[in-house]
Amino acid sequence: MTTAGGERDLVLALSGGVGGAKLVLGLSKVVPPGKLVVVANTGDDFEHFGLHVSPDVDTLLYTLAELGNPETGWGRRNETWTFMAALEVLGGETWFRLGDGDLATHVERTQRLKSGDRLSSIIADFARRFGIATKILPMTDDIVRTRVLTSGGWLDFQRYFVEQQCRPEVKDFSFEGATFARPHKDLIAALAEPTLRAVVICPSNPFISVDPILAVPGVRDALLHCNAPIVAVAPIIGGKAVKGPTAKMMRELGMDVSAAAVAHHYGSLLNGFVLDQADAVLAAELSVPTVSTSTLMRSLSDREQLAKVVLALADRLSEREGPSGSGRPRMSSTLS
Numbered sequence: 001m002t003t004a005g006g007e008r009d010l011v012l013a014l015s016g017g018v019g020g021a022k023l024v025l026g027l028s029k030v031v032p033p034g035k036l037v038v039v040a041n042t043g044d045d046f047e048h049f050g051l052h053v054s055p056d057v058d059t060l061l062y063t064l065a066e067l068g069n070p071e072t073g074w075g076r077r078n079e080t081w082t083f084m085a086a087l088e089v090l091g092g093e094t095w096f097r098l099g100d101g102d103l104a105t106h107v108e109r110t111q112r113l114k115s116g117d118r119l120s121s122i123i124a125d126f127a128r129r130f131g132i133a134t135k136i137l138p139m140t141d142d143i144v145r146t147r148v149l150t151s152g153g154w155l156d157f158q159r160y161f162v163e164q165q166c167r168p169e170v171k172d173f174s175f176e177g178a179t180f181a182r183p184h185k186d187l188i189a190a191l192a193e194p195t196l197r198a199v200v201i202c203p204s205n206p207f208i209s210v211d212p213i214l215a216v217p218g219v220r221d222a223l224l225h226c227n228a229p230i231v232a233v234a235p236i237i238g239g240k241a242v243k244g245p246t247a248k249m250m251r252e253l254g255m256d257v258s259a260a261a262v263a264h265h266y267g268s269l270l271n272g273f274v275l276d277q278a279d280a281v282l283a284a285e286l287s288v289p290t291v292s293t294s295t296l297m298r299s300l301s302d303r304e305q306l307a308k309v310v311l312a313l314a315d316r317l318s319e320r321e322g323p324s325g326s327g328r329p330r331m332s333s334t335l336s
Contacts, residue, residue, distance in 0.1 A: 008197040008228070008318070011311070012190045013038045016209025017056040018073035018243055019235055020202035021063040023310075024134070026303030027200065028064060030311065033133045037190050041204070042119070042138045043146035043175055043212030046158045048096055051106040052113055055158075056209065057123055057138065058105060065130035073243065076101045095163040120184055135186070139213040142181035146212055147174045157208065166245040170252045173207055178215040188218065191226040198314030199223065201232035203295065205246045206265050207253075220269070229271035229317040231310055233295060234259035237276040242296065260285045272313045274306075289317060 011031050015024050015038055024038050041056045062068035069075045079099035088094050112122045118141045127136055146157040150168035204210055214220050236259045241247040250257045259275040260282040273290045280292035291313045297303045
């Protein structure tokens with residue numbers, strides 16, 4: 001599809017950590033170099049040992065640089081743990097494990113932040129040094145922190161997620177600092193770009209990975225008014241989360257644990273939805289065009305294939321584009 005400005009070839013992805021990074025890697029293999037922009041959740045960021053730790057950003061960096069640990073999905077491949085072993089001997093906190101190679105990332109990022117560099121500039125430089133062509137943006141250069149309301153009170157996200165291993169019952173979430181945060185300018189510019197082909201909401205946890213991005217003022221409105229279809233991929237297969245606490249959170253929040261419930265959570269943002277073939281029957285419950293395919297990404301081939309399916313759906317939706325007051329494509333609820 002073409003516009004007055006040329007071919008629509010820019011793809012924007014919203015991503016959390018492990019699940020999102022898998023699809024982002026697939027997208028990076030099928031989208032032309034320099035035409036993929038990834039917006040990373042930074043609500044998970046926190047201070048630990050005086051260091052600024054950015055778990056979702058680093059998972060994206062390590063995954064795209066092919067430095068990631070394939071067994072855990074987070075951290076670096078062939079990591080060593082001398083620092084943590086020495087810290088344990090000294091009686092230090094070991095609930096959040098930092099490998100030696102990973103530690104260098106946090107030390108350098110913290111030093112640069114203290115020198116006045118923006119987080120986005122640091123990420124861009126790390127990506128360049130790792131040989132990554134994909135543009136990775138933080139949702140904001142301002143401080144936003146996810147907190148979890150549990151049956152025992154409020155917890156900082158990493159205390160809930162790592163230290164408590166998601167055991168407390170979830171009641172609600174808050175994104176401290178979001179009200180006063182500013183979305184990264186390149187995120188807003190990408191959403192206004194005439195050559196934008198698709199916005200992809202990766203199969204990340206909707207509550208703690210995607211909602212923090214949407215909580216930054218201006219992001220949701222820019223998404224609603226962008227001129228490209230927005231397609232989400234379900235992080236739920238057969239009533240279970242592929243990884244992480246998504247299903248547990250949905251149950252505790254009184255939601256059905258299903259791919260359809262995720263689509264309903266995103267609501268009017270979506271133009272299309274991709275769910276696993278095991279959940280194909282749920283398409284009848286949704287008011288947006290839906291495609292069912294294999295969404296379990298075990299291999300690089302799986303990731304590339306899912307990326308192709310997502311973009312093919314976006315392209316089919318764009319072909320049905322019609323005039324609308326919001327500037328977004330007008331969609332039928334069925335695809336032939």
